Amino acid sequence: MAFGVIPGMALRHAEHLCPQATFVLPDPEAVERIRQLISSALYDLAPVVEVRAEGLAWLELSGVARGGESIRGARHRLKQAIGREPRLGLAPGPFSARLAAARARPGRLLRVDDAREFLAPLPSCELPLDAEQLERLDLLGLRTLGAVATIGPRELESQLGRDGRHAVLLARGLEPDQLDPWQPPMFTSAHRQFGQPVEDREALLFVARGLCSDLADELGLRGAGAKEVRARLVLDSGDTEQRESVVRHPLSSTAELFGLIGSWIKEWQPRAPINELWIELPVLEGAGRRQLRLWAGGDGSSDEVSAALERLEDRFGDRVVRKPQPVLVSSPIPTERFA
Amino acid sequence: MQAQDLDSAIDSIRLRFGSQALTRAAALPPPQPWPTNTAIDWLTGIGGLPRGRLSLLTGSGTCGKLTVALSLLARATQEFAHAMVVDPGGFDPWCLLPFSPELSALTVVSAPAPEIRGESAAALAKAGAGFILLMSGVPEHWLGPIESGANRSGSVVVEVVDAPDRALAHASSFSVDFSRTRWLRERDQVVGLRVSARCTKNRVAPPLGESVLDIRYPIWPQQLRDYRPEIVEVPIEAEEVVPRASAAV
Numbered sequence: 001m002a003f004g005v006i007p008g009m010a011l012r013h014a015e016h017l018c019p020q021a022t023f024v025l026p027d028p029e030a031v032e033r034i035r036q037l038i039s040s041a042l043y044d045l046a047p048v049v050e051v052r053a054e055g056l057a058w059l060e061l062s063g064v065a066r067g068g069e070s071i072r073g074a075r076h077r078l079k080q081a082i083g084r085e086p087r088l089g090l091a092p093g094p095f096s097a098r099l100a101a102a103r104a105r106p107g108r109l110l111r112v113d114d115a116r117e118f119l120a121p122l123p124s125c126e127l128p129l130d131a132e133q134l135e136r137l138d139l140l141g142l143r144t145l146g147a148v149a150t151i152g153p154r155e156l157e158s159q160l161g162r163d164g165r166h167a168v169l170l171a172r173g174l175e176p177d178q179l180d181p182w183q184p185p186m187f188t189s190a191h192r193q194f195g196q197p198v199e200d201r202e203a204l205l206f207v208a209r210g211l212c213s214d215l216a217d218e219l220g221l222r223g224a225g226a227k228e229v230r231a232r233l234v235l236d237s238g239d240t241e242q243r244e245s246v247v248r249h250p251l252s253s254t255a256e257l258f259g260l261i262g263s264w265i266k267e268w269q270p271r272a273p274i275n276e277l278w279i280e281l282p283v284l285e286g287a288g289r290r291q292l293r294l295w296a297g298g299d300g301s302s303d304e305v306s307a308a309l310e311r312l313e314d315r316f317g318d319r320v321v322r323k324p325q326p327v328l329v330s331s332p333i334p335t336e337r338f339a
Numbered sequence: 340m341q342a343q344d345l346d347s348a349i350d351s352i353r354l355r356f357g358s359q360a361l362t363r364a365a366a367l368p369p370p371q372p373w374p375t376n377t378a379i380d381w382l383t384g385i386g387g388l389p390r391g392r393l394s395l396l397t398g399s400g401t402c403g404k405l406t407v408a409l410s411l412l413a414r415a416t417q418e419f420a421h422a423m424v425v426d427p428g429g430f431d432p433w434c435l436l437p438f439s440p441e442l443s444a445l446t447v448v449s450a451p452a453p454e455i456r457g458e459s460a461a462a463l464a465k466a467g468a469g470f471i472l473l474m475s476g477v478p479e480h481w482l483g484p485i486e487s488g489a490n491r492s493g494s495v496v497v498e499v500v501d502a503p504d505r506a507l508a509h510a511s512s513f514s515v516d517f518s519r520t521r522w523l524r525e526r527d528q529v530v531g532l533r534v535s536a537r538c539t540k541n542r543v544a545p546p547l548g549e550s551v552l553d554i555r556y557p558i559w560p561q562q563l564r565d566y567r568p569e570i571v572e573v574p575i576e577a578e579e580v581v582p583r584a585s586a587a588v
Contacts, residue, residue: 209356209357254357302420302421304467305420305421305463305467305468307466308462308463308465308466308468309463311462312458312459312462315458316450316455319449320449320450321446321448322446322447323442323445324432324445324447325442326432326442329433329436334431337432337433
């Protein structure tokens, strides 16, 4: 890049290389928005996903059947999101995974099987301690994580307080920290206030479609779907009329949202001209409950399939549905083979 | 003139309801495939059976369609949380055992009445069962709900039928017709059959192809667990095409 300034460089160093540069301070809102976007992009790759504003993302892959696919997916999506190859680390816990990723080459995965062995030669300044505590560690001669790991947690606790105990556990690869899982947002809405009260149904449908499109775009960015939909009309008389419905499959596209809301509006008979139209999605969830695809195809709809089978049994009798269980498979009598 | 009217109607619909209101079939994305690791994958042109669509295995008499269907069902039990068989009442899970199924994922819906079969299949497709095997026909008016339910949930729906009626043929997205070309014999014993699997309809990808399969049966009594039916794809070149060629002449 120009003047040798590269991403990730310290601000002071960059200023030294390019004194005429204008430095823009971080925008917390934009950072949070990007954090949400990256979180939603990674949401379906692992049961627990945490993304931090400082550019770190963790995926908890324990129990995930196809962990390799999740890692490849994370690499691909992060590259798309940030425009650069991410560094990847695979380790037994978040601390060692972070350090592994920091030491991986861009676009490559550094895998750590034995966290303690991997951490031992690394400098103790990698521990999440403040400058004073790190200086004390240095004075104590504990300059590597291996050295920190050899002393007892209580001994360092007596020197540094609770952080000392925590530092020893980290240095030993015991990973005392848990990830803070990202949850998709739960509520969103869109509304339009009319300049003149509206009586024309076609106009209302037109506006509703536009609102549905806006909401669908937002849901797409968040990786969410609407589990409950509510449409509210604020009438010229000051009254409010509303309809709401809980849907079985989360709705996330314009067609799905407008399919439901449009059908309401087509038969709605408001008592007065309409001043405002609100479309609210009070209950959101991961679109298609995507995380459940991590284990087996169709797991996401297990409850619904079971409910459908129960309804069939109610309507047509218990004998309609059976789950064959082997009893005496080698029996020559077919009825004895399965329960 | 008609083409102009049609274009004008399409434009007015798009203007009023948005550009996505009408889409040409050719512009639609192909359905997601469910790889079966059989010759069927090649015939579909997308690398597997299409999710969210109805696929047909047809053929009269002993032609291997049921064996292929059972192998698909067994694989589905291993890959999906729910694999369903909707049959008129004669399905015996025993015939599935040679294919090493995961029985905990298998559910059999026994419905002698076609109406119940149709309703069951539509309800299960809508609910999102991963794989549904229809062992017999369903009434015409249930084909639409089955198709739309599967399309929404992404279920793989396969129907085994001797000869599809017009409605079923129309509703299906992919059809393979099986026909037995000859019996396979070893030491004067029938050990299986060679079948031709021909794609007769494909709405998910352009090519219509043909494949030849060898389906091998056990030749003497064996313990069930020792017997594993084989379905082997045979290179087309190796197939004896002389009788067919002479018939054409």
